[in-house]
Every structure is written in structure tokens, then in C-alpha cells.
Amino acid sequence: MKSFRQTLVTITLLIFITGCNQQNNDFFVFADHKNMNNELRQSLIKCLNTEEIEYKLDSDENVLIKKKDSDLAVARCS
Secondary structure, three states, X not given: OHHHHHHHHHHHHHHHHXXXXXXXXXXXXXXXXXXOOHHHHHHHHHHHHHOOOOEEEOOOOOEEEEHHHHHHHHHHHO
């Protein structure tokens, strides 16, 4: 019985810790290449670097950022 209780407590703690640790690290298109020229893109990249927001450029030169950083990017770099 004691072993069952310890196992149940351990499983419950693992589920709780795993649930709290999930982060939204998916990238999405923050700035579409159709809506900006090279000068605007470079200005946005400079701002993202200043604010230490991680970004990527895809093959179409769209600027992608992580979903968790979207509020900060909109507030500081829009």
C-alpha cells in the first residue's frame, strides 16, 4: 500500500511539473515579405535584436518570431 501511494504521488508530481514546464516555442510569421521592403525589414531586425527577441528569416524573407514573444514584439517593434 505504501509503495502504491509513493508511486501515485510521484506520478502526480511529474504530471504537474511537466504541465508547468510547457512553453510555446513555435515560430510564426510576424512580418510578411509582401508588406515590407529591405529597409523596413532591416529596421525591424535591428529592433528585434535590441529587444533580444529571437527571430528567423524564412526562404521568402518573412520575419518569424516565437509566439511567446509576440506581445513584446508588437509593443516595442511595431
